[in-house]
Amino acid sequence: MHETLSPSETRDMLLAVAEYIVERTDMLTQIDQAIGDGDHGIGMRRGFLAVSEQLQGSEPASVEAVVKAAGTAIMAKTGGAAGAIFGTFFRSGSSAFAGRNFDADGVAAFLRIGLEAVEKRGGSRPGQKTMIDALAPAAAAAADAAGGGLSETLARACAAAVAGVEATKGMIATTGKARTLGERSLGHPDPGAVSFSLILTAMRDFVAT
Amino acid sequence: MHETLSPSETRDMLLAVAEYIVERTDMLTQIDQAIGDGDHGIGMRRGFLAVSEQLQGSEPASVEAVVKAAGTAIMAKTGGAAGAIFGTFFRSGSSAFAGRNFDADGVAAFLRIGLEAVEKRGGSRPGQKTMIDALAPAAAAAADAAGGGLSETLARACAAAVAGVEATKGMIATTGKARTLGERSLGHPDPGAVSFSLILTAMRDFVAT
Amino acid sequence: MGRPKKILNNPANVVTELLDGLVLAADGGLVRLDNRSVLVRPNIPKGKVGLIIGGGSGHEPLFSGFVGDNLADAAVCGEVFAAPSPDQILDAIAAVDSGAGVLFVYGNYAGDNMNFDIAAELAEEEGHTVRTVRVWDDVAAAPLDRITDRRGIAGDFFVIKVAGAAAATWSDLDEVYRVACKARDNTRSMGVALAAGSIPETGERTFELPDDEIEIGMGAHGEPGVSRQKLTTADDIADQLMQLILADLPFKAGDEVALLLNNLGSTTLMEMLIVNRRVRNILAEAGITVHRTDIGSFLTCQEMAGMSISLMRLDDELKRFLDAPARSVGYSKA
């Protein structure tokens, strides 16, 4: 169990996240087939393979730099809405780690700043059936957990994200390619929300071991 | 039983032929699907519906005129190879009836002259898996039956045509859309040969009743 | 329905291979930026307003096939059905902007909007002037009072055609932007889908439609439309699509329009012409005259069966630019 990660440990965590996402390509694609255009898994795979390629064997100068590098790789290679959204999340969120390691307060700030940037970039708010519906509750939970240490913060953020994914099943999409689906989007989770919860799950698992 | 048909009886016979062919549209199409482009029944139907429309309620001046009119309708409306072949057959063959009614000698000459015209038009010979493989034996049988009366002549011509159809199953197409089928055309009858045998069958049945 | 068969090599490489094939098909009229999914017209005149288009691949000929004379200067191509990333867009800007600025024209999708916006912001930081026209012609996608929520479909063509000819004529970005907006604002489209296309990388169809059903208003990626119904006649389909199109702008008696019939993939030209017959009857009855017709494949969705109808209301300026000759791999008109 780690309560703070060094730059190179953060790199290893991001590599673990990348592996976790890439392994779930088909599942993410299937979720997008239900309510989107069926390419979400393919895109996330491209983006996180680029993260692996970028970070593998590199010696990061800081946590901020390595998180930003991951965001840059995602933004360049994922494509689609997910590339802009997850790229923006990591790139903007990375500023939370300016001058610090990957710790509980940093994670809370990371989620908060990332959320603000994503909302600004895409113009969406909670309740529109996007990854924000996993990210916003995760950010709130992390803020709540402040002082509780890194593993607890990530565990609570992750649980909130998973609950957020569940909640997206009851939402009608009003943005993205599922927008015009109307009522027919009911019952299906949002693909980007699932991806976000997987990212936190992989982070939580990395820190817990 | 008729041993000679007047112009208006010939018209009625041709109307019966038309009805007989039109009723067999699907069967002819299926045969063409096996070795051609799957439109033979549709085309024959168009041609013989035009024959019905042309001859219905008309009062023909002569057997020659009514047979030629049928050929002209077929030529104009059938389309495809069958339109040219069956149109040519009836139009050219009609000259056999110049100055005479529809009788045994007329039928023998009709088949002979029609065969010559078809061979000239399409450049095919017996054995190439075309309607000629029904027409040529029918013409030979009718010549053989000379003096035997109209119903016997048509009955023997028809039997020869049916046997000719059977023989086309063992032939490899070297003309028409089945040409490149090679060995794969084996086992299937030629659609145009089937049509020709149906025409003679309908004529035989009309004369026999 | 079974999986559609396709003529492919490695499905992961479709975009790069198709772009190489496109450059070759242009017989000298296109270059591809190194290691980039960006096609650029060679020898762009100095001082020309740069027209950059783009979006996900898989809709060929749009967007990649519309780079050429009197059309776009560059196309930035994402992976199949995925918006291109900002770094590729930035490279396109660098390749085409010699000082007069850049106009983006693309379809209004969350992914495209965000990626092009990011690129625009970064480019402006570097001193480029960028204007953006998002095309939102799909009447099926949202009510008129939320027009900016609508998707861009085949109407992209009209905007690109007009903007391309304007950018070849004027060197003032504001003017090109103005006329491109006018083209967009006067364009309305509606589509119908009969069967889904499939994504090369998965081989899966993007949606499932029962064997006897069609969907009016379905989007170019299979996004649901306004009504799913039993397969009906060509005339009935034309009536439904036209009713929604005409009422929306609305198009009125006395209007002059350009008509675009777009094949979404595997629909035959025969079917489209049969639909055109009815469309023209409807327009004639409504007192609307057709200045010109374009019919063929513009924005496809792989081998989706279906088509869309687009109308652009014309004035003299739009007519002039629409009628200018154009030449690219995807569209050519004398």
Add this chain to the structure above:
Amino acid sequence: MGRPKKILNNPANVVTELLDGLVLAADGGLVRLDNRSVLVRPNIPKGKVGLIIGGGSGHEPLFSGFVGDNLADAAVCGEVFAAPSPDQILDAIAAVDSGAGVLFVYGNYAGDNMNFDIAAELAEEEGHTVRTVRVWDDVAAAPLDRITDRRGIAGDFFVIKVAGAAAATWSDLDEVYRVACKARDNTRSMGVALAAGSIPETGERTFELPDDEIEIGMGAHGEPGVSRQKLTTADDIADQLMQLILADLPFKAGDEVALLLNNLGSTTLMEMLIVNRRVRNILAEAGITVHRTDIGSFLTCQEMAGMSISLMRLDDELKRFLDAPARSVGYSKA
């Protein structure tokens, strides 16, 4: 595979409806003879050699879509996959021949040959001069020593394009005939089919191919080709088609060619571009240069999945006529 869905009214009327739709799509550039499946260019100059093309419908845009400026003067359209009848062809002759004579260009099929021959004989009796060029570009259909047994496929386009431009230039039928023969004699094509199209009137596919098989050399109506095999890669398919094409004429190092990639129906432009990439590599390796590329739908077979490749070896005269601008509903090039 299920029956393909189509956007139709009464399937028995497809030809008449599509021709009406085509006339309307030409925005004044076409007229249809009363009660006839014959499309004619209006205002044909007096003394012009008349170019008449035709054949069965269902292959749109060929033949009906190729009547226009610098292309054919009339198209005579049969029912789906059925040659037109002589009386229609005679009407076309009457409409286009003002004394300089008429050139027929059509694909080499028994039905077309016989019907056009009957019309030619009747027309000559009436005092018209008629010359005929049958196109037999399909290498798959017969060995070279029986070239006149080969079918006409997408290579029709090259012959029509060249003959159309020549007939717009020269008023001497013999000269137009000579150059059309040259275009035909220098053209070779090969196709591949992945899945069958269906005939509108029956709704049935014209043939059945197992889910994982393709057929090299299959004809435009589904006539069998040279080999049925497992679905393979785009590069492998291109290699097989090109090998047969190049060896046949044969095309040699130093030759300059025009390249035509024809979509048989529902194949995506993406796939065709991927094939083009390989085709160009093969040609480059063989030392053959490509003067121009046309890619799109020329001769289709309803929604058949598949494509064909055609090459025409060029000289200066063929280049000149091929490069002349042209405009019709089915083909336009600036």
